[in-house]
Amino acid sequence: MVKKKTTLALLPITLCFSSLPVLAATTADLEKRLEQQEKQIKRLENRLKGTRAAVKENRSRISDAADRLQINGFMTAGAAVNDGDDVYEPFYGIDDDTRSSAISKAGVQMTFEITEDWDATVQLLSRGANGYDLQAEWAYLGWQATDNLALKFGRQRLPYYLLSEYLDVGYALPWIIPPLELYNIPATTTDGISGVYSFNVGSVNFAAQAYAGQSTGRTEQLEADFISSPSWGANLTADWNSFTFRVGYNRSTLRTDPDEGGVADSLVPAMQEAESTYGPAYGVADPGNLEISTENIRTDYISAGFMYDDGSLLVMGEIANLSAETFQPVGDAGYITVGYRFGKWMPHLTFSKFQTDSKADDRIRAIQEYADAVGKAMYSSAGVVGVPNPGLVATNGYFNSDYAGLGVTNGIITSSLCPTLDAVATGCELSVLGQRDALHDAVIGYSQTIYNSMEDQIQEQQSVTIGLVYDINPRVKAKLQATHYENFGANTYQYLNYGTEVTGVGALETFNGFTTVDGHSNGRFSGDPDAAGNHTAIYSFSIDAVF
Amino acid sequence: MTIKLKLARVLSTAGLMMAATFASAEVVVIVNASSSISTASADEIQQVFLGKRNEIGGVSVTPVDQSEGNEARDTFYEKVVDKTPAQLNAYWSRLIFTGKGKPPKQYFDDAEVVETVLEEEDAIGYIDSSAVTEGIKVIYTAQ
Numbered sequence: 220m221v222k223k224k225t226t227l228a229l230l231p232i233t234l235c236f237s238s239l240p241v242l243a244a245t246t247a248d249l250e251k252r253l254e255q256q257e258k259q260i261k262r263l264e265n266r267l268k269g270t271r272a273a274v275k276e277n278r279s280r281i282s283d284a285a286d287r288l289q290i291n292g293f294m295t296a297g298a299a300v301n302d303g304d305d306v307y308e309p310f311y312g313i314d315d316d317t318r319s320s321a322i323s324k325a326g327v328q329m330t331f332e333i334t335e336d337w338d339a340t341v342q343l344l345s346r347g348a349n350g351y352d353l354q355a356e357w358a359y360l361g362w363q364a365t366d367n368l369a370l371k372f373g374r375q376r377l378p379y380y381l382l383s384e385y386l387d388v389g390y391a392l393p394w395i396i397p398p399l400e401l402y403n404i405p406a407t408t409t410d411g412i413s414g415v416y417s418f419n420v421g422s423v424n425f426a427a428q429a430y431a432g433q434s435t436g437r438t439e440q441l442e443a444d445f446i447s448s449p450s451w452g453a454n455l456t457a458d459w460n461s462f463t464f465r466v467g468y469n470r471s472t473l474r475t476d477p478d479e480g481g482v483a484d485s486l487v488p489a490m491q492e493a494e495s496t497y498g499p500a501y502g503v504a505d506p507g508n509l510e511i512s513t514e515n516i517r518t519d520y521i522s523a524g525f526m527y528d529d530g531s532l533l534v535m536g537e538i539a540n541l542s543a544e545t546f547q548p549v550g551d552a553g554y555i556t557v558g559y560r561f562g563k564w565m566p567h568l569t570f571s572k573f574q575t576d577s578k579a580d581d582r583i584r585a586i587q588e589y590a591d592a593v594g595k596a597m598y599s600s601a602g603v604v605g606v607p608n609p610g611l612v613a614t615n616g617y618f619n620s621d622y623a624g625l626g627v628t629n630g631i632i633t634s635s636l637c638p639t640l641d642a643v644a645t646g647c648e649l650s651v652l653g654q655r656d657a658l659h660d661a662v663i664g665y666s667q668t669i670y671n672s673m674e675d676q677i678q679e680q681q682s683v684t685i686g687l688v689y690d691i692n693p694r695v696k697a698k699l700q701a702t703h704y705e706n707f708g709a710n711t712y713q714y715l716n717y718g719t720e721v722t723g724v725g726a727l728e729t730f731n732g733f734t735t736v737d738g739h740s741n742g743r744f745s746g747d748p749d750a751a752g753n754h755t756a757i758y759s760f761s762i763d764a765v766f
Numbered sequence: 767m768t769i770k771l772k773l774a775r776v777l778s779t780a781g782l783m784m785a786a787t788f789a790s791a792e793v794v795v796i797v798n799a800s801s802s803i804s805t806a807s808a809d810e811i812q813q814v815f816l817g818k819r820n821e822i823g824g825v826s827v828t829p830v831d832q833s834e835g836n837e838a839r840d841t842f843y844e845k846v847v848d849k850t851p852a853q854l855n856a857y858w859s860r861l862i863f864t865g866k867g868k869p870p871k872q873y874f875d876d877a878e879v880v881e882t883v884l885e886e887e888d889a890i891g892y893i894d895s896s897a898v899t900e901g902i903k904v905i906y907t908a909q
Contacts, residue, residue, distance in 0.1 A: 286871065291862050328863060340865055361865060366820065371865060384864040391859045415866065422809060424818045426866075458818065530848055563852075693834070693851035765859045 287332040294325040295389035297698070297761025299396065306746035306755045309439035310403055311348045311396060313757055320347030322395055322761055324387055326356070336363045344387055356387070356408055370414045377409050378428060378454055381465050381524035381537050389763035393533065393558055393567045393688055395700045396759060399743050400573035400680055401539055401552040404520070406436030409450055424458040434471065439745070440548060440676075442481025447471035447518070461529040469520040473543075475513045486546070486672055487513055490586060493593045493669070501596035506585050510544055518543040533558040533567065540576065546583055548676045550576035558688075569684040573743065574708070580677050587673045591713070594666020595733070663715055666733070671712045679708030680742030695764045705754035707742035711735050792895040793841045795906035796880075798887045801825065806905045812847045814890060816857065817867040822890075829870035830882050830891035838876060842892045845908040 300317040301307065307314045311321045328342040342357035359373030376384040385391050386402060411432020418425050431451035437444045452469030477483035490511045498505055524537035536555035543549045551574055558567030575583075686700040716734045739753045748755065795811055797803050806822050813819040815829050832839040834851065843849050849857065861867035873879050876897035883889045884901050898904060 289862075289868065291859075293859065293863065326863070330865075330868070342863065357865060359865070369866075376864065385860050388859050388863045391856050391863075419819060422813075424813070530850070530853060690850075690852040693855055696852070765855055 289330045289332075290327065291330075291766065292325070292327040293388045293390055293763070293765045295387075295395075295761050295763045296323050297395060297759060298322070299757055299759035301755055301757050303752075303755040305750040306741065306744040306748050308399070308743075308757065309745045310399060310405075310743070313396075318347075320351070322389075322759060323347040324389075326387060328357070337361065346387065367418055368414060368416050370412065372412050374408050374410050375413055375430065375432070376407055377404070377434060377450070377469070378413075378430065378452065378467065379404055379469055379520055380467070380522050380539060381463075381526065381535070383407075388765065389698070389761060390694075390696055390765040393556060393565065393698075394569065394684065394686055395698050395761045396702065396757065398552075398554040398569060398571035398682065398684070399704075400571040400682060401537060401554055403743060404436075404541070405438050406434045406445075406447065406450075409434040411450075422459060426456045426458075427453070428456070429453040438475075438483075438547075441475070441477070441483040443475040443477035443483040443513075445473045445475045447473045452520070461527055463526040463528075465522075465524045467520070467522045471518050473514075473516040473518060473545075475516070477513065482672060483513070486669065487511060489669060490590065493590055497593050498589070501593060503589065503592045503596050506589060508582070509586055509589060510582075511586065512545065516543060516545045518547075518549075531560050533560070533565070542576070542578055546586055546673060546676055547579065548575050548678045549579045550574050550678075558686075563690040565688040567684075567686045567688070569686070569702075570681070571684070572681040574679040575677050583673045583676050587670050590669035590673070591666050594663075594670075667713055667715055674710045674712055675740050677708065677710060678740045678742055679706055680704060680744075681706045691762075694766060695762065698759075698761045698763060700759045701756065702758075703754065703756045704742065704744070707739045707744075707748045707753050710738055710740045712738050793838050793845065793892050793908040794895045794898060794904045795842075795846070795890065795892045795908070796883055796898065796902045797827070797890050797905055798883050799901045799903045800887060801903060803827070803890075803905055804903070808846050808906065811890075811906055815843075815847055815870060817861065817869070826888055827890045828886070828888050830879050830889045831870040831872045832876075832879060832892070833872050833874055836875065838892060838894050842908060846892070846906070 296319070298317050298319040299311065299313050299321040301313045301315050304315040308321075312318070313321045324344060324346040326342055326344040328340065330338055330340040332338045338361045340357055340359055340361060341355060343353050344356045345351045345353050355374055356376055357374060359371040359375055362370045362372070364370055376386075378384055380401065382392065382397065382402070383404075386397060386407075389395065409430060409432035411430060413428065413430035413432075415426055415428045417427075429452070431449055433446065433448040434450045435444065435446050448471075450469070450471035452467060454465060454467030456463065456465045475483060477487065490509070494505055494509060494511065497503075519542045520539065522537060522539035524535070526535040527533070528535075534555070534557050536553065538551070538553035540551050541549040552572065554569055554571035556567055556569040558565050682702050682704045684700060684702040686698060689697045691697055713733050713735050716732060739748050741748050744755065795806065803822050803825050810819065810822050814822065814827055815831070817829075820826055820828075832842075840851065843851070843854055847854070858867075858869045862869075873882055873891075876893040879891040879893050880897055880899055880902060883891050884899075890905075892908075895904075895907070
């Protein structure tokens with residue numbers, strides 16, 4: 220142990236002695252070399268500094284370009300199904316086949332800062348409900364005119380309601396399908412100009428927005444495209460702590476372009492003809508307030524909404540009224556949603572209701588009454604003079620003897636009389652028969668069809684939605700939703716009742732006047748809710764993400 | 767005597783360690799030392815970082831954010847802004863996709879935030895209190 224210690228202690232001394240001569244011999248040399256190396260290090264340091272500065276400059280140049288261009292996106296992937304095979308949801312295209320196209324969509328947004336105050340933004344959206352066609356929802360030049368005033372020139376989302384402007388960003392909404400009773404305006408964008416003026420009063424943040432432009436859209440219920448020009452509106456939003464309040468007003472003037480053979484395409488000319496030709500011919504007074512037109516249709520939207528979100532509790536609701544100077548199913552709508560966050564889970568519940576208001580209903584009733592009066596006048600006037608009404612019933616039952624009356628009573632039947640009574644089953648008889656059928660069709664057209672199509676525009680609907688949202692991570696959510704739609708409203712439909720009778724010229728149809736049948740409208744659905752039991756349900760799930 | 771000294775030393779070391787532990791979980795809101803802002807309320811800071819206001823007491827400010835996933839960021843948004851990362855993303859997506867606002871620029875870490883606040887007089891940022899340096903003024907401490 221002692222020996223080892225001694226050896227270790229001696230080692231440094233040995234080393235010292237052995238290196239001493241070398242050191243002594245080269246001290247001057249070493250100093251020189253050190254000096255050189257120090258210079259070299261300084262040179263390298265300087266070069267490094269230069270490189271660092273260059274890298275920094277480069278990085279800031281890259282980050283400047285990167286800062287100027289912002290790319291964001293959002294997407295929803297999922298599926299929805301309607302549980303009844305008799306009704307069809309036209310807005311999203313949800314029927315009894317489970318479809319991903321109904322709710323799936325993706326959007327990408329690019330914003331380029333041109334200067335500190337000007338930017339160019341484009342948001343492209345592809346919606347399954349729209350055949351995945353790529354469309355620009357936003358495409359504008361933005362100008363921050365002052366600290367408080369921001370202007371946009373170009374295409375923008377219409378700010379009709381509380382959530383309209385980001386209704387396709389599923390990640391920012393609790394629902395998969397927003398309340399259809401309110402969120403069903405078939406136009407989403409306007410091309411024009413808008414301004415937002417922001418200001419604070421105490422701790423309340425206000426934003427006043429106004430816009431004017433031109434919009435296009437499509438109404439599935441009337442099967443027509445439309446252009447609204449001008450469309451303009453204004454709204455005010457107030458943010459205070461966890462509360463948001465908003466009121467809005469919008470006005471647009473529509474011009475419609477109905478699909479050939481669609482609802483609007485067949486109704487409008489039929490009603491215009493009733494007003495211009497048949498009403499006057501049969502002495503039915505025009506009430507003067509029918510306003511049956513495809514142009515210059517004024518629509519007004521008024522809405523008020525609020526949201527409370529303190530991080531745990533979410534309560535939001537909106538009420539709105541839409542009015543249109545035409546036979547549109549428009550009126551009052553509202554919903555209320557309550558949700559509560561338990562960590563990553565948020566269950567929520569929504570009640571929603573819609574009904575056409577008395578203003579819209581009165582307009583529709585006026586058109587119905589007029590069409591009905593014209594139809595009934597044609598029907599009864601077509602009878603034989605001196606034979607009790609309803610004319611055609613008697614005429615058809617005793618066709619051989621009373622045919623003569625048919626040819627002279629009104630503007631529709633223009634046949635000459637058959638020369639003799641024994642011209643049974645001759646061309647003359649058949650010609651009169653044909654005229655009788657034409658008259659029958661006309662009656663159906665002007666009374667039954669118009670009346671019933673109009674009746675469908677008087678609507679009611681309510682729904683209850685339960686949903687669940689789960690935060691998969693800070694940028695991805697999973698959602699489940701079930702909505703039960705019901706109370707489509709009781710309506711009355713009218714039909715011309717006819718049977719078959721055997722006569723001397725063969726089987727003839729006999730007409731027994733109009734009968735009314737109780738039924739239900741479709742609410743906001745298409746199809747036959749009576750067959751579905753006046754209610755239906757939609758189930759959906761989705762994954763929503765933003766980046 | 768010796769025992770007392772040792773005990774005192776142990777105690778003070780423990781105290782320092784505890785202080786250090788607290789310090790690492792404490793987030794402070796900072797501005798440039800030359801700024802005329804001396805204090806701010808949580809409400810004001812929240813509104814600045816949510817883009818609802820661009821001044822504090824009449825002095826204009828530009829918020830400086832940190833990268834997602836940073837501890838200081840999560841603490842700041844939880845304690846001062848009262849939002850989870852998911853809620854924050856939902857909030858900003860409503861503004862981004864309607865062209866009504868964009869989130870504050872994000873910097874890599876405390877050091878970059880400090881550097882920016884030192885360079886820019888109107889910058890307002892948040893950092894772990896241990897990263898406070900000379901030239902920086904703390905205007906709010908998140909409890």
